[in-house]
């Protein structure tokens with residue numbers, strides 16, 4: 234019977250040869266899944282023999298990974314902002330850089346509650362996650378707010394144009410006991426009929442069409458719709474910006490994830506759509522432009 238260590242060494246070599254950028258991490262995660270442990274268990278017990286069923290399951294997963302399928306789709310889950318989310322081909326895999334959007338949203342909500350803006354108006358802070366996909370941003374935000382015991386003070390809506398994404402987001406919300414706290418609706422961007430929001434968060438597709446066509450890595454397996462942002466990548470961003478006068482409350486804020494090379498084009502698009510509204514671009518953990526913030530003046 235092969236040991237954990239032997240299977241791991243062989244898998245790392247094969248995944249490196251197949252072109253994975255992270256062969257060791259991939260192999261550890263997949264072997265842990267097959268054996269029924271976590272990465273620590275794999276690293277700590279190289280001499281433990283692996284049973285036949287587990288070895289066979291691992292061989293299958295390894296073949297899928299060698300063919301380029303993302304680890305998150307093979308495992309069916311991805312860690313994001315400290316929580317686990319179900320992932321499959323129905324939606325984009327949550328990316329680490331998107332955690333910055335969750336943090337920025339949380340900060341805005343906490344600030345608004347502290348200033349008592351919503352309480353004074355006798356209502357909750359209204360928050361929308363537009364193009365929620367797997368539900369990652371809305372759910373991670375709700376988990377963070379629940380931990381702070383301020384989830385009740387927030388009204389959270391998540392939208393997606395894809396019925397598949399909506400279904401996955403609902404499954405994820407249910408898994409985190411948030412189905413009653415997030416209203417997940419199938420819709421094109423943010424319909425004005427949902428009422429004005431105080432905080433709008435959006436990780437829309439922002440990759441230029443021509444780039445999507447030649448993307449490697451996980452993008453080959455992800456829904457085209459979740460990545461394709463039109464000719465210059467900003468088609469949907471522009472459409473959301475154009476809708477802000479109807480969807481964002483006075484004094485509200487919109488936070489949009491953007492591509493690292495859109496740090497100039499995105500604020501220009503905002504200036505064209507909502508002239509005079511202050512905009513600022515902030516960086517992600519890698520120091521790259523990542524979040525476009527657009528503030529609606531209070532009056």
Ligand code: GLN
Pocket residue numbers: 328436437438439440452459460461490
């Ligand atoms: N950051 C993702 C990528 O480069 C794109 C995500 C998106 O379009 N929202 O693959």
